[in-house]
Amino acid sequence: MRSAAVLACGYGAYLLYAFATGALYFYLHPVYIVPCAITGVVLIALAGLAAGRGGQRVPGAAAAMLALPLALGFLLPPQPLSPATAAQRGVQPLALGRGERPVAFEPLARPETYTIKDWIKAFAIDPEPARHAGKPVRVTGFVHHDDTLPPGWFLVARFVVQCCAVDAQPVGLPVRAPTPPAGGRWITVEGTWDVADVDGARRAVVSATVVIPTVRPDQPYLY
Amino acid sequence: MSWLARGQDGVTIFLGVIVEATPFLLLGVLVSQALALGLTGNGVPRWLPRRRLASLVSMAGLGMLFPVCECGNVPVARRLLGRGVPAAAAMVFLLSAPALNPVVALSTYAAFREQPAIVGYRLGLTFAVALAVGLLLSVHPRPETLVRAGPAPFAHDSTVAGPSRRVRAFARGALDEFAEMGAVLVAGAALAAVTQMVVPRATLLGIGQGPATSVAVMMLLAVVLSICSTVDAFVALAYAGTFSDGSLVAFLVFGPMIDLKSVLLMLRVFSVKTVALVVAVTAEAVFLLGLLLNYGVG
Numbered sequence: 001m002r003s004a005a006v007l008a009c010g011y012g013a014y015l016l017y018a019f020a021t022g023a024l025y026f027y028l029h030p031v032y033i034v035p036c037a038i039t040g041v042v043l044i045a046l047a048g049l050a051a052g053r054g055g056q057r058v059p060g061a062a063a064a065m066l067a068l069p070l071a072l073g074f075l076l077p078p079q080p081l082s083p084a085t086a087a088q089r090g091v092q093p094l095a096l097g098r099g100e101r102p103v104a105f106e107p108l109a110r111p112e113t114y115t116i117k118d119w120i121k122a123f124a125i126d127p128e129p130a131r132h133a134g135k136p137v138r139v140t141g142f143v144h145h146d147d148t149l150p151p152g153w154f155l156v157a158r159f160v161v162q163c164c165a166v167d168a169q170p171v172g173l174p175v176r177a178p179t180p181p182a183g184g185r186w187i188t189v190e191g192t193w194d195v196a197d198v199d200g201a202r203r204a205v206v207s208a209t210v211v212i213p214t215v216r217p218d219q220p221y222l223y
Numbered sequence: 224m225s226w227l228a229r230g231q232d233g234v235t236i237f238l239g240v241i242v243e244a245t246p247f248l249l250l251g252v253l254v255s256q257a258l259a260l261g262l263t264g265n266g267v268p269r270w271l272p273r274r275r276l277a278s279l280v281s282m283a284g285l286g287m288l289f290p291v292c293e294c295g296n297v298p299v300a301r302r303l304l305g306r307g308v309p310a311a312a313a314m315v316f317l318l319s320a321p322a323l324n325p326v327v328a329l330s331t332y333a334a335f336r337e338q339p340a341i342v343g344y345r346l347g348l349t350f351a352v353a354l355a356v357g358l359l360l361s362v363h364p365r366p367e368t369l370v371r372a373g374p375a376p377f378a379h380d381s382t383v384a385g386p387s388r389r390v391r392a393f394a395r396g397a398l399d400e401f402a403e404m405g406a407v408l409v410a411g412a413a414l415a416a417v418t419q420m421v422v423p424r425a426t427l428l429g430i431g432q433g434p435a436t437s438v439a440v441m442m443l444l445a446v447v448l449s450i451c452s453t454v455d456a457f458v459a460l461a462y463a464g465t466f467s468d469g470s471l472v473a474f475l476v477f478g479p480m481i482d483l484k485s486v487l488l489m490l491r492v493f494s495v496k497t498v499a500l501v502v503a504v505t506a507e508a509v510f511l512l513g514l515l516l517n518y519g520v521g
Contacts, residue, residue, distance in 0.1 A: 004398040004401065005398055007398075007402050008401055008402065011245065018242065026235060026239075027238055028239065028243055032242075032246070035246045036243075036246060039245055039249050042249060043401075046394045046398055047398065049391055049394035052391065055399075056399055058399075058406075061406075062402060062406035065406040065409045066402060066405055066406050066409060068413075069241050069409055069412075072234050072237070072238065078235075078238075079231045081232050081235055082228040082229075084225045084228040084229050085232040088420075163243060163450070165236050165238075165239030165240075166236050
């Protein structure tokens with residue numbers, strides 16, 4: 001592991017492994033996925049060209065540093081950001097995530113196909129809860145409980161990623177259900193938008209008709 | 224359970240930064256090796272103007288040709304130093320190129336379509352601050368002490384005959400540099416991931432509302448987050464509603480120049496004293512400019 005060619009080959013192999021297994025979707029915006037795979041191929045090709053006797057050795061500390069992400073990447077099962085980090089970063093109900101502007105949003109014909117992010121953009125364009133009341137909702141996300149919400153409410157949330165996991169921002173829709181599910185679970189919520197009176201203020205909330213436990217999607221983030 | 228999940232998230236952020244930066248790092252070392260091939264000989268490149276100000280200005284513009292972020296620029300800067308480009312000029316390149324390039328200009332415009340002035344401030348102030356730091360370094364009485372003493376950068380012997388040997392030498396030079404810079408990138412990514420998991424974002428945001436404190440907090444955030452300059456505009460936009468314009472510009476100007484990983488990379492090339500001086504001068508200049516913008520001078 002002391003040769004730069006061997007280490008570069010390891011990085012190339014890791015990028016291709018993460019590409020093939022879909023793990024890159026846990027780390028990056030999809031626009032960077034193909035460049036990453038190409039980088040993997042180029043690194044392996046360079047390692048092949050550089051192979052042979054007489055190269056410099058990478059200093060021990062640098063080699064150990066470089067081996068760390070390879071060990072973590074190959075040995076640990078890849079995981080997307082968890083709801084625990086959503087709690088740390090703070091989820092604002094119906095608030096746009098970083099970098100999001102509703103300008104490019106065209107209301108679709110079938111609101112039941114909206115993602116959580118689509119709904120947030122729709123509310124950014126028209127914040128009046130009454131004008132959304134009655135529209136059908138079907139979204140998938142994880143459950144996030146927040147003390148500032150009225151009793152019986154929770155958020156169905158997703159991370160929005162601009163570039164990579166470091167900038168992931170959680171966004172969520174408020175949901176009202178007779179029996180709120182446990183925090184962190186992935187669910188699909190079906191229901192309709194409703195207007196609720198909370199301490200004298202009118203607030204939009206999804207009145208859930210069904211809450212279906214589901215598995216985490218292969219692409220867990222929204223973009 | 225929560226701590227286990229948080230640990231896993233730290234690993235995800237860590238790998239995310241590395242995976243996202245690796246293509247840019249590879250691009251940087253390939254450009255650096257190509258420069259080594261193209262800039263054979265020992266003299267200062269002929270295209271670089273001899274007059275001090277002209278050479279510094281042209282180094283600031285050089286970033287336009289290298290759409291590479293801060294991790295990719297250090298190998299290029301070191302290559303230029305190896306060819307006899309003065310330390311002050313190489314530092315101007317290092318400070319300006321990450322933000323003064325077409326990719327960053329486009330991504331900043333994409334993020335701030337509704338406030339195009341932010342893009343102008345970002346590019347203009349980056350140019351001004353980098354040039355000011357370069358002028359300061361260029362009057363240093365002993366310029367040879369600015370650069371880190373140590374072995375010369377990995378340079379293959381390009382005079383070796385035979386095309387296949389030259390290809391091998393090129394690949395070796397690129398991968399040696401990739402390994403050296405990559406190790407620093409890994410350290411920076413680890414630091415950024417740990418800080419993100421340990422320092423609650425709310426702690427930073429709670430402090431910065433005033434015209435001065437908001438600038439300081441956004442500059443600190445830029446250092447802590449260490450996000451690539453090609454995408455940091457989208458991060459800045461998240462604070463557009465709550466933070467002053469001056470602090471957003473300070474974030475966008477300071478972040479590409481000084482952050483955890485770029486400082487570690489700079490230390491590979493410049494002496495500790497030089498890096499400390501550049502960090503201090505850059506931080507003061509950006510802070511004052513952010514403050515001026517907030518008080519409506521801009």
